[in-house]
Amino acid sequence: MPIWLAMKTADGGERSFPIVKPLTVIGRETLCDLRVAIPSVAPQHCEIRLVDDHHLEVRDLESETGTYRNGNRVDQAILDVGDRLTVGAATFIMRRLEATIIGKDSPADTSQIPKVKESPVVSDQ
Helix, strand or coil, X not given: CCEEEEEEXXXXXXXXXXXXXXXXXXXXXXXXXXXXXXXXXXXXXXXXXXXXXXXXXXXXXXCCCCEEECCEEECEEEEEXXXXXXXXXXXXXXEECCEEECCCCCCHHHCCCEEECCCCCECCC
């Protein structure tokens, strides 16, 4: 199932980023996989590894401002669905999209529509 990091935006909305690569680097540098262009974020702030369909592992890359899981500073930690990841002044919430296909007993016009338990806001990337 896809895992997303959803970031709150200044206007109160959300911007979501799918985590699809085995290793994702978050930072201010343009070469980072997930770029957060604010001064409190280090050029290469932290890295995220896919553990399984339910968990991510975060590792701080010796940033000055730190990496936080649910408000606690961490060097390395496992993230679960609903956990908050704070990188500099940016906070993300880990989300997972769960979808199942409706069974064959359903009417034909709905047989391929997924049932969505949680739907992240997709970024305009």
